[in-house]
Amino acid sequence: MNMAPAIGGLDRILTMELVRVTERAAVAAARLRGRGDEKAADQAAVDAMRQELNRLAIKGTVVIGEGERDEAPMLYIGEEVGSGKGPGVDIALDPLEGTTICAKNLPNALAVVAIAEKGSLLYAPDVYMDKIAIGPGYPKGIIDIDAEPVENIANLAKAKGVRVEEITACILDRPRHAKLIEAVRATGAAIRLIGDGDVAGVIHTTDPDETGIDIYLGTGGAPEGVLAAAALRCTGGQMQGRLILDTPQKVERAATMGVADPVKVYTADEMAKGDVLFAATGVTDGNMLAGVKFGRNFITTHTIVLRSSSRTVREIKARHQDLEKF
Numbered sequence: 001m002n003m004a005p006a007i008g009g010l011d012r013i014l015t016m017e018l019v020r021v022t023e024r025a026a027v028a029a030a031r032l033r034g035r036g037d038e039k040a041a042d043q044a045a046v047d048a049m050r051q052e053l054n055r056l057a058i059k060g061t062v063v064i065g066e067g068e069r070d071e072a073p074m075l076y077i078g079e080e081v082g083s084g085k086g087p088g089v090d091i092a093l094d095p096l097e098g099t100t101i102c103a104k105n106l107p108n109a110l111a112v113v114a115i116a117e118k119g120s121l122l123y124a125p126d127v128y129m130d131k132i133a134i135g136p137g138y139p140k141g142i143i144d145i146d147a148e149p150v151e152n153i154a155n156l157a158k159a160k161g162v163r164v165e166e167i168t169a170c171i172l173d174r175p176r177h178a179k180l181i182e183a184v185r186a187t188g189a190a191i192r193l194i195g196d197g198d199v200a201g202v203i204h205t206t207d208p209d210e211t212g213i214d215i216y217l218g219t220g221g222a223p224e225g226v227l228a229a230a231a232l233r234c235t236g237g238q239m240q241g242r243l244i245l246d247t248p249q250k251v252e253r254a255a256t257m258g259v260a261d262p263v264k265v266y267t268a269d270e271m272a273k274g275d276v277l278f279a280a281t282g283v284t285d286g287n288m289l290a291g292v293k294f295g296r297n298f299i300t301t302h303t304i305v306l307r308s309s310s311r312t313v314r315e316i317k318a319r320h321q322d323l324e325k326f
């Protein structure tokens with residue numbers, strides 16, 4: 001008997017179940033923090049996440065995953081997960097978002113998963129995506145991926161009621177962003193340059209008082225873009241993303257995944273439709289989530305779990321005493 005009726009599409013009990021999925025992946029990765037071995041940490045997170053996903057009462061298909069089938073044993077695109085006894089759902093995941101961050105034990109590595117109704121997530125190929133994002137509470141239309149940074153930042157400062165100098169933009173520290181960085185600095189706004197981890201970068205815009213980040217700008221992975229969009233759908237922020245399909249092969253590949261217009265600008269609503277559940281657990285300490293702590297008698301994890309249909313934001317700090325399970 002199903003005790004928890006589906007409200008807004010997905011069974012709400014899944015929201016809490018999802019926490020275990022990212023908790024386990026985060027603990028597995030955290031055991032390999034700071035060891036300089038990206039691959040080992042990623043594999044540990046993948047194995048732990050797969051094990052927990054397979055306990056969920058869903059018929060899940062990984063649509064945003066760790067690459068193609070031939071790259072197994074990673075959680076590949078098209079892999080079926082779950083017990084097979086529940087509803088069919090789309091799953092976007094990154095068992096270790098920020099593999100290098102974890103290997104160096106730097107801030108903001110996360111274990112991340114999003115679940116949506118079948119056919120609701122953008123099937124993004126593993127290409128780059130141009131992204132712009134701000135948090136909730138601003139009028140629609142104040143950011144535009146095609147506008148100059150000066151315009152987006154001025155609009156945001158005005159809507160926030162602060163001076164441009166009091167705005168902070170988060171940008172991945174990459175040579176490809178040299179012009180963008182110059183343009184943002186020319187506005188007078190501050191930049192937080194991050195080495196990796198733009199899912200966290202986008203999510204940080206949803207709570208500027210806590211994180212100090214007002215806007216995310218720049219180019220990162222498209223799969224990470226869909227994951228971030230899923231989070232923003234739940235918190236009410238605004239995001240735009242455009243796939244960078246700069247070769248005929250990429251255009252063709254995207255077309256086989258259902259992308260008819262190669263230059264389309266997707267909003268968060270278009271990248272993650274319907275009822276969406278999202279969970280992220282800190283692997284390393286970060287601006288929003290604490291990393292995994294290994295104590296004498298228990299392991300501590302810190303997770304946010306979000307749901308779009310209710311806009312609920314839950315923060316779960318868990319003490320895991322049954323250490324055998326980890």
Ligand SMILES: O=P(O)(O)OC[C@H]1O[C@](O)(COP(=O)(O)O)[C@@H](O)[C@@H]1O
Pocket residue numbers: 096097098099100172174195196197198199219220221222224
């Ligand atoms: O390192 P690149 O090629 O600039 O790609 C940027 C992407 O890599 C990341 O920084 C880290 O991704 P991984 O966890 O796969 O290492 C993402 O957050 C970001 O979207």
